[in-house]
Amino acid sequence: MSQQSSDLSELHQWLQSAVERGPIAIVSHKNGDMDTIGSACALSHVLGDSARACGLHTSSIAKRIVATTEAEFHLMDGDRPLWPRTLGSIVVVDAASPSQVGMSFPEGVPICAIDHHTGGADWSSADLHFHWDCHSTAEMVFAYLDEFRTGSIDSSVRRLLLAGVITDTGRFRHADSRSLAAASKLVEHDDLDYHAFVEEMESNELNHSQKVAIAKALSRVESIDAGEWFLLHTRAGTNEGVVARTLMSAGADVALVVRRAKDETRLVARASRKAVSEGCNLGEMMESLAVRLDGEGGGHPGAAGWSGEAPAVTARSGFIADLSGLRRKPS
């Protein structure tokens, strides 16, 4: 049996016994992006009445897709999460470590973590840690359903997972054969009009104050030759992802967006495909930043983040210093 199919059967066995144990909480990570929400809702839909998708937050795209697929997602209060007394199992989707969930779990309930991030990986508390080095958790959930629960893959599940794959691969910009194969299988049914679906996802218009905030962040952009890399960086109060994407379109090898909120600093970084193939690995850089500055850091070679209590200027100069020290490899 290949590693892939043995991972999937291990997950299947775990979930089968979970269903027998009673109520299952399928928990998303605290930022509530489309991948985590889509994966949680699709899995809970398939597992049936005993499973509930829940978490602290849903992003605006996720909110829209949850509404249009008539999926059920339960928002929880991170300070006082209410768990059923009979809770039998917890499945965490798309979180690199327990801290990314943003709430504590009841003692003694078996946990299964399904995740595709590098870094973090602090799932020693989990009974089962199902990890693949791929571009979205939605692909992993789809691989499982496609193998063991094909009959339960309905239109709603397909849309939830497809949206997760589309957003986590940056609209397929950093997809690989597995993401593309999953997406292809997800759209091959007549009831999914891909064009209309993408339009529906992208109709997620920014409101006026978000547009103003993005414009301000763009007006503060600075460029640096960080060693051999062309870096564009700025501060943003919101929509860091949109700002980072814009900096990439403007030709950055690496884009860095710094956000300072309350007592937390957050770095969001993106690298071009070329930069990644020439040796830039943002996930590793953010992990090493987390070692030096505390906080949490990790992600993927081309898209990664760090958050912690260090001042914004310390975090930013730490990142720039690391990037400056990195030599380009011939691609």
Ligand SMILES: [Mn+2]
């Ligand atoms: Mn993800």
